[in-house]
Amino acid sequence: MTGTNMERAFGTDLLIVGGTAAGTAAAVAARRAAPGARILLVDKGHDVAYSTCELPMYAGGQIAAEEALVRYTPDTFSGTFGVDVWTGAEVVGFAPGGRTARLADGRRVSWQRLIVAVGAHAIIPPFAEWEEGLGPGVFVLRTLSDARRIRERFTTEPPAHVVVIGAGYTGLEAAVALGQDTRVSVVAPQGRLLPSGLSEPLSRIVAERLTAGGRITIRAARATGLDRAPDGRPLAVITDDGERIGCGAVIVATGIRPSADVVAQLGLRRDDVGAIRVTSAMRTNKPHIWAAGDCAAIPEAVTGRPQWIPLAMNAFRSGRVAGRNAVFSLAPSSGRPATLSPAVAAFAVRLAGLDVAHAGLRLEMARAAGFSADSVDIVGASHSRSLGGEDVHMRLVHDTKRGVLLGAETVGPPGSALRMNTVAALIRLRATVDDLEASDTVYHPDVSPLHDPLRVAARTAQKRRS
Structure with a gap:
């Protein structure tokens, strides 16, 4: 049964609020563990199971067909897994002291168990708001519906110049995807690119590559206003240094926040960014309520403390x-309860032919967490220089007292980001720079160097500590 159901009252064993990675993973896991349970998944959007990481490529036209992103429609998900799915069904509140959810259309759902998987939402600066939305020509890129809007506009009425407000992963991916056919200005409020993932030296390398083709410009400024035509279309973005950047479209990519406000009535504990605190079993502080995905703070591997790590794999696992x-x-006979292992924050993106990635803690984060941390920066080779090997820039963060690996960053040619998989695995094992330096790596002149950049960085850290 899908979203056409309009019964005013409905009862279920398990109510899942939110789809996409966490919600659908929770529904599938619940169905497998309890084949006879009544399960209802509700989502305020109209798509429940699709690939979010490919949205910039779809919006920019590099992925031609929407079907390539959609794993299940609401109907096929419901039919495949025997789960009731309601789309266009927004939960707006919960009955005080009871297990009943209220929907915006007046329906009520009574539940025995609840999973909150409402994800995260784009942060919208007040100046970007227009009436009850963003207005024509102003976009965010968080959902498939957002990507559809961007693609439709850029296909039917392509602007000559786009301003991307924000220099994080989503903003830069959008800039690269859209910059193939139009000019793009990126407004970087912290003065550099990817401030949450890269050190300043590596950030400069990415900036140089992005601007080399002349179609992307980076402005170190903070957007403070938006000049619009009477119908709401953007004419220019105003910055804090007084610049007026003329444009025909705006992408707002100023970050995301957990979408947990809807469950405020339930009294769930949340952290300082608004993410719901959970145990390793994803249980909240309230009986019969669990939380998963981008709305939850999960255990982090380096510090052992709860941390908000909004990544697709974490959403899937926690779901x-x-x-x-x-x-x-x-269905207690189905085995033991599940637990979520501490997560390593590991990000990667490809921008203008450069792999950009990091895993674990940046130097500033490690020191703020109480570690006696230091970092080393090296430049290695992707493979033999005589066969066209390119620079691989690497920063390794370690604890100076014990040599424990805390994090790493890299910028290099395609394939470089995969080294962060090694770093993430070693961090989980609490390995040291000695362990990394002693690790075995493959060697072939046309594949990889004799001295892999990771091992070079580890050896440099050893020298620093000796």
């Missing part, structure tokens, strides 16, 4: 754990 545990009492 599976929450789904299994939420119905465990209905």
